[in-house]
Amino acid sequence: MWMSFLTRSVLENATSYAEAKTLLSDTKLLAPAYFILGGNRSGEASIITRSRTQNLNPLELDVKQGRWYVLETNYDHWKMPLFLDDRRTPAMKCMNQTTQANISIKTIYDVLSTKPVLNKLTTYTTLMQVSQGKLESFIRACPSPCMPW
Ligand SMILES: *[C@@H]1O[C@H](CO)[C@@H](O)[C@H](O)[C@H]1NC(C)=O
Ligand SMILES: *[C@@H]1O[C@H](CO)[C@@H](O)[C@H](O)[C@H]1NC(C)=O
Ligand SMILES: *[C@@H]1O[C@H](CO)[C@@H](O)[C@H](O)[C@H]1NC(C)=O
Ligand SMILES: *[C@@H]1O[C@H](CO)[C@@H](O)[C@H](O)[C@H]1NC(C)=O
Secondary structure (H helix, E strand, O other), X not given: OOHHHHHHHHHHHOOOHHHHHHHHHHOOOOOOEEEEEEOOOOOOEEEEEEOOOOEXXXXXXXXXHOEOOOOOOOOOOOOOOOXXXXXXXXXXXXXXXXXXXXXXXXXXXXXHOOOOOOOOOOOEEEEEEHHHOEEEEEEOOOOOOOOOO
């Protein structure tokens, strides 16, 4: 399947987090993709790193182990990011400083607005809260000085 067709089909027809996760993990794809999936209950979030045939190295929220968020930039989560484009470390630093107690749409927006998480190539920021059916998008600019990529 094309990634966009699979996404559409899951959004239209999956009736639970578990079903969405299975479909996004196991349906054969034409090309690799990242899916970042959030459910509407506590503990429901995962990063699905797809090859054409499988979910490689799934990463699931695990609050008991201290993993209260999952974070994905443009690189496989178990590998070092490209040194020229490490937005994972600064974003994790922001998340860690924010703390689980203070996480909200507003504080996540702050994380995504922090340079170099935000850079000149950032075209938009979208925030979604599935339990409230909330989705907000913002067209972004990154005032200089700002990383070009
Ligand atoms: C959702 O399921 C219905 C009923 O099986 C089907 O007709 C429809 O094509 C599905 N939607 C997508 C996008 O696959
Ligand atoms: C953030 O916290 C996690 C979990 O404690 C830790 O593994 C990670 O190294 C921290 N990262 C940064 C950049 O502070
Ligand atoms: C968390 O939020 C409280 C109340 O809004 C604030 O006083 C506190 O400084 C925040 N903590 C952090 C780590 O941002
Ligand atoms: C969470 O999603 C399930 C499946 O769609 C739904 O049945 C349930 O009402 C939702 N719960 C909340 C709190 O939104």
